Amino acid sequence: MSTCLDIDFALACPPHQNRWFSSGFFSHKAKTKRLSQMAGGVTRRLEGVTYWVMNDRKEIRRFINANVRREWEEDNKNDGIDSRKDNWLLSLSSREWRLRTTYMGWVRLNPVMMASTAFTTRLQQRSEEMQRSITSYGIVIWPLVIRGEDHELKDGYCRYMALRNMGISKVLAYVGLMPRR
Numbered sequence: 001m002s003t004c005l006d007i008d009f010a011l012a013c014p015p016h017q018n019r020w021f022s023s024g025f026f027s028h029k030a031k032t033k034r035l036s037q038m039a040g041g042v043t044r045r046l047e048g049v050t051y052w053v054m055n056d057r058k059e060i061r062r063f064i065n066a067n068v069r070r071e072w073e074e075d076n077k078n079d080g081i082d083s084r085k086d087n088w089l090l091s092l093s094s095r096e097w098r099l100r101t102t103y104m105g106w107v108r109l110n111p112v113m114m115a116s117t118a119f120t121t122r123l124q125q126r127s128e129e130m131q132r133s134i135t136s137y138g139i140v141i142w143p144l145v146i147r148g149e150d151h152e153l154k155d156g157y158c159r160y161m162a163l164r165n166m167g168i169s170k171v172l173a174y175v176g177l178m179p180r181r
Contacts, residue, residue: 046170159171
């Protein structure tokens with residue numbers, strides 16, 4: 001059994017796999033609050049789901065341009081794509097980021113990703129695990145990351161699918177829009 005030790009993953013791991021939650025000394029609510037304070041965010045609930053969020057636009061921008069960018073660059077590297085030529089990555093630092101409540105029906109999935117059998121098979125497995133963790137343990141999740149121009153989901157496919165399968169109609173998302181010129 002793996003154990004989640006990193007603060008980034010501590011909020012998205014079931015308590016039995018999570019060093020932060022495994023001791024019985026503090027309540028789940030107290031531990032969630034402590035983790036969100038340590039990570040510089042707060043928790044918010046929407047339709048029975050708890051999210052770890054940042055409200056400050058500058059903090060969201062820093063988070064997307066540092067933490068999430070690294071993940072996308074690694075994905076590009078694994079897929080043989082030059083990140084220096086990726087229009088999405090090139091636009092990240094110019095985008096204005098906001099935390100928004102959005103309807104699941106408005107979120108558009110990337111058709112190329114969804115056409116990949118390997119991706120969708122792994123996505124199904126991971127989203128089922130996440131759904132069990134959300135419903136059984138009340139894990140805290142990150143908001144989705146959405147490109148504002150067309151509502152394309154850029155990060156959070158596993159969270160999206162788990163929430164969709166739970167019948168959730170509204171989610172919290174970091175939405176990035178290009179500034180008006």
